[in-house]
Structures are given as C-alpha cells and as structure tokens.
Amino acid sequence: MSGREELQMHLSQALSRTEDADVQAHLYAALESTEDLAPTPLVECPVCGKVGLPERIEVHDCQPE
Numbered sequence: 276m277s278g279r280e281e282l283q284m285h286l287s288q289a290l291s292r293t294e295d296a297d298v299q300a301h302l303y304a305a306l307e308s309t310e311d312l313a314p315t316p317l318v319e320c321p322v323c324g325k326v327g328l329p330e331r332i333e334v335h336d337c338q339p340e
Contacts, residue, residue, distance in 0.1 A: 277328050283309050 276284070283306060290302040319326045323337045 277315055279312055
C-alpha cells in the first residue's frame with residue numbers, strides 16, 4: 276500500500292466513525308487534498324532491477340537475474 280493509499284484509508288475510516296458535521300467536512304477536505312499530492316517516484320531494486328514504489332520494492336521477493 277502506498278503512502279497515499281494508507282492516508283486515504285485512515286481518513287476514510289475516521290470519516291466513517293464520526294457523526295460531527297464539522298469533523299466530516301474537514302475529513303472530506305483532507306481526502307480531496309490527497310488527490311493533489313505529488314506522485315511517489317518509482318525506484319529500482321539495486322539487486323534485480325525491478326521497478327516500483329519504494330515501500331513495495333523494500334519488501335519484494337528479490338530474484339537476481
């Protein structure tokens with residue numbers, strides 16, 4: 276899960292757990308703001324050359340060529 280996806284998940288969960296209109300408005304605004312975030316740059320595994328999001332490359336099953 277990318278950082279953006281994780282942030283969206285947490286904001287969505289918070290939104291589903293509150294009934295306060297002011298809090299909901301802030302959470303909706305925060306969710307909309309996540310769309311304006313810069314994309315996460317892709318990185319390359321130095322061992323196998325696989326390219327992907329940093330958090331996914333960090334934990335992938337590396338198969339050197």
